[in-house]
Amino acid sequence: MISKVGVIGAGSMGTALAQSISTRVEEVILYGRRREVVDSVNNLRCNKNYFPSLHLNPNIRAKLTSDSLDLADCEAIIITIPSSEVRSAVNTIRDELSDTILITVAKGLEYPSLKTMSDVILEESKNPNIVSFSGPNFADEIVYGHLAGATIGTDNSSLREIMSDLFREFILDFSDDVRAVELCGVLKNVYAIGTGMWDSVYSNYNEHYMFLNMCYKEMCTFLREISRDKDIFTKFCCFGDFNLTANVDKSRNRTLGLMIGKNIIKTPYLDSGVTFEGSKSVKGIVELADRHNIDMPIAKFVYDVLSGNNNVRKTADFLVKYESSKR
Ligand SMILES: NC(=O)c1ccc[n+]([C@@H]2O[C@H](COP(=O)([O-])OP(=O)(O)OC[C@H]3O[C@@H](n4cnc5c(N)ncnc54)[C@H](O)[C@@H]3O)[C@@H](O)[C@H]2O)c1
Numbered sequence: 001m002i003s004k005v006g007v008i009g010a011g012s013m014g015t016a017l018a019q020s021i022s023t024r025v026e027e028v029i030l031y032g033r034r035r036e037v038v039d040s041v042n043n044l045r046c047n048k049n050y051f052p053s054l055h056l057n058p059n060i061r062a063k064l065t066s067d068s069l070d071l072a073d074c075e076a077i078i079i080t081i082p083s084s085e086v087r088s089a090v091n092t093i094r095d096e097l098s099d100t101i102l103i104t105v106a107k108g109l110e111y112p113s114l115k116t117m118s119d120v121i122l123e124e125s126k127n128p129n130i131v132s133f134s135g136p137n138f139a140d141e142i143v144y145g146h147l148a149g150a151t152i153g154t155d156n157s158s159l160r161e162i163m164s165d166l167f168r169e170f171i172l173d174f175s176d177d178v179r180a181v182e183l184c185g186v187l188k189n190v191y192a193i194g195t196g197m198w199d200s201v202y203s204n205y206n207e208h209y210m211f212l213n214m215c216y217k218e219m220c221t222f223l224r225e226i227s228r229d230k231d232i233f234t235k236f237c238c239f240g241d242f243n244l245t246a247n248v249d250k251s252r253n254r255t256l257g258l259m260i261g262k263n264i265i266k267t268p269y270l271d272s273g274v275t276f277e278g279s280k281s282v283k284g285i286v287e288l289a290d291r292h293n294i295d296m297p298i299a300k301f302v303y304d305v306l307s308g309n310n311n312v313r314k315t316a317d318f319l320v321k322y323e324s325s326k327r
């Protein structure tokens with residue numbers, strides 16, 4: 001039984017998971033970069049930047065990442081920062097990560113290495129006890145204790161048991177392919193942006209679900225090539241998270257696609273500070289697909305529009321012609 005957990009990243013998912021697991025452990029330390037967040041957690045008992053109305057459980061403490069982290073006595077550390085920050089963050093704390101369990105939640109791909117976060121964390125920490133956690137998980141629902149499903153990616157049976165207890169608040173399924181679980185989270189963000197773009201041009205239900213099916217078919221084509229877990233397609237990290245993020249306007253990635261398609265924001269858009277993981281990963285997915293000779297026209301559609309090479313309507317129309325030509 002784990003007694004102390006560190007959560008790196010006091011943002012929406014870090015706060016949500018800290019609250020969720022705090023019922024299962026003695027102490028949770030939430031590590032944030034911003035003093036106002038750390039002070040609000042410790043003094044106001046809320047994360048005023050993300051969930052100001054949510055009272056945090058008493059065994060959650062916050063610390064500044066710039067202070068001494070005292071990570072060594074954390075039996076598990078959950079990394080809930082954007083994927084673009086993971087390598088540098090883990091490199092900074094690598095000496096304190098030697099024999100703890102590292103749980104990666106980030107749904108992004110490193111570029112240009114095309115590595116998933118578990119690869120990056122292993123490279124930086126040299127610690128092989130890395131688990132991936134991914135599923136249809138809006139943080140603002142988890143933080144209030146609503147039910148959610150998640151996939152735990154590990155091929156280690158004792159880690160699986162420990163994760164089952166730590167994430168007792170979740171309905172869990174499991175995969176022995178850590179990387180495949182992560183790639184599901186990366187891919188679904190790309191298709192969420194694509195579906196937002198599509199829905200900004202095509203407004204009927206038939207058109208939406210035709211495109212959704214095309215996206216899921218392409219995602220499964222990629223996973224059949226890459227995943228060791230041949231049952232990944234029906235797991236929370238795959239079907240569940242794909243549908244949650246592509247269909248629900250609360251998704252940042254879907255909303256990004258909608259805003260671009262409706263010309264509310266231009267590409268390449270200003271970095272708003274919002275965590276849009278799909279926009280940072282799509283180029284890597286396109287390159288991975290090319291490397292494995294996998295035809296992924298929708299991922300290319302998303303990349304073309306995000307890189308400013310094309311507008312949504314022209315690219316969507318091209319996609320329709322391309323799909324029609326496959327008869
Ligand atoms: N929000 C969700 O619903 C959700 C659900 C599942 C997975 N995720 C994934 O979790 C990851 C984090 O997303 P989020 O939604 O929590 O983003 P967020 O923008 O809400 O929070 C990210 C936090 O990380 C902090 N941060 C960045 N670099 C840091 C560093 N080096 N050290 C410490 N803190 C640092 C930022 O200040 C911010 O507070 C993403 O990969 C996302 O895809 C998010």
Ligand SMILES: O=P(O)(O)OC[C@H](O)CO
Nearest residue numbers: 135136137138251252253
């Ligand atoms: O807001 P999004 O699009 O980053 O999605 C959040 C979570 O990944 C949903 O599972």
